[in-house]
Amino acid sequence: MYNVLIVDDEPWVAYGIANLIDWESLGFTIIGEAHDGLSALDIIIDKKPELVISDIRMPGLDGIELLEKVNGLKLETKVALISGYADFAYAQRAVRLGAFDYLLKQIEKDKLLSMVERFKVGMLQNEKATEERELPLDDLFEFLEADNNFTIGNFLSNRGLAFNYPHYRFLCCKYCSSTISFFSEQKLQVNGLQSVRIRTGHNKISILINYDESKQPVKVVDYITDNLAGVEFVGISSIGLYATPIAKLYQESDIAMFTTSFHRGKQTLYYEAQELPPEIRKIILKLEVSIKEQTREKIETILDHLGDECNNQLINIDLISSIYNQVVSLIYKYHGHSGKINEISHLQYEVIARSYESIKQLFDGVKAFFDQLSGEEVFIPNEKAKKIIEYIDSSFTEDILLSEIAKAFNFSIGYVSTLIKKETGVTYSEYIMYKRLNTAKELMNDPSLSIQDIVHRVGYKDYFHFNKLFKKHFGITPSKFRKL
Helix, strand or coil: CEEEEEECCCHHHHHHHHCCCCCHHHCEEEEEEECCHHHHHHHHHHHCCCEEEEECCCCCCCHHHHHHHHHHCCCCCEEEEEECCCCHHHHHHHHHCCCCEEEECCCCHHHHHHHHHHHHHHHHHHHHHHHHHHHHHCCHHHHCCCCCCCEHHHHHHHHCCCCCCCEEEEEEEEECCCCCCCCCCCEEEECCEEEEEEEEECCEEEEEEEECCCCCCCHHHHHHHHHCCCEEEEEECCCECCCCEHHHHHHHHHHHHHHHHHHCCCCEEECCCCCCCHHHHHHHHHHHHHHHHCCHHHHHHHHHHHHHHHHHCCCCHHHHHHHHHHHHHHHHHHHCCCCCHHHCCCCCHHHHHHHCCCHHHHHHHHHHHHHHCCCCCCCCCCHHHHHHHHHHHHHCCCCCCHHHHHHHHCCCHHHHHHHHHHHHCCCHHHHHHHHHHHHHHHHCCCCCCCHHHHHHHCCCCCHHHHHHHHHHHHCCCHHHHHHC
16 A cells, blocks of 8 residues: 655645545555645655645645655655646646646546556556566675675676676665665666666665776766766776676675765765775774773774774775774773673674764774773783683694693683683684684685585584584585585
8 A cells, every 4th residue: 555645735625635536445545634834744754655745835835845855855755746726837847856746726536546546557667676676686695795706707697698898897876765766677778888787785776887998988977977866875896807706896886885975975986995004003003002001091092093094094994894893803802801892893894884974983982882891900911821722723623622721731621711711702612613614614615625524624523513503603504605
């Protein structure tokens, strides 16, 4: 059912429209009536109806201004305007602003019915286009995983697509709302450019474009201008060829899009690879010294400086994630014994971009966490713990009990357990598991080894237990991981 709001400053007119046709049988529900533009806007924001039928002439906020407000808020609501007289100036302005239709009072039943049916057909077509776009893409995200070497050529062949130009780029586009327009066909061809458009998120689409950079270097900009109405931010990958891994271009465009949206920079950003600047390396080293010395004011000053550098140098969002995670690792290193340590964790760049509005807000969260740790003793790693970890690293594929390690170093089991947790941030059993699973992941690259061989090599005896742990840790089964 589609929701409808009727707006008219004359209540009897609104009542007449609500009862002129059988809305329910057509698949519509009248959610209410409003008698001025401001009240209507409040209802639209709250209820988000699919269709609003509004008079143009109203006190306070007229129909044209109401339509402008709906457009400005980037709402999904369509607005049909009505007027008591034929005024071409109003009609033209309404059309320019994207009004769905323009009706004249007194509204005739057949005219209203025709408008409602056209609206419904359009909605159904949009819904069908969205479903068609997503149905054949069940395996898409496997192709787009960062370590996948599936080439652009493989992707196009797999989809039965033929592109004719030498160069490829990915565009990653973020929209303000979840309503994203789709091409009627999966593949689009315009003069000198071909593209395939894919939904990759709730309010995000990714577009693989194919063109000739040497002959038409501005084609990408033209494409964005002509075809991406309503887009908020666009990330553009580097140039790829037929043999380029498709995941590489996708990840670059994704990073560029999240970078410009996080920094609230220009609408369009071309991806450029970045390395950690020396200045930021020095700041992180100073931060570690301050954490050791427990100088809270200095820690806050350094975190502010770190955030400023990230802003001033327009650091890519993936590198911001790396910097943030280095700070979190320092917290685990010196406060891993704290009972509050689970309140902060490593974050991927997508999570940072979606959860924080600025770098300042991100590092303010870190400062707030240090405030919680105020007064707690800092753990300084010692040589005993390092030797124990080295011993574990050399023999983690064997069935070594914690009691055996304690005996080898002449410590109590409890003391050894505490040292390991403080040094690594995890328990002994978790550390062994992570070492084994990461080693297994590396061995997967050797085609001469069966998965069963790998299971035994890393110290597990039960394949099903290993399979369960691997899936839980990496989000994919060993056999499926190997096919990537």
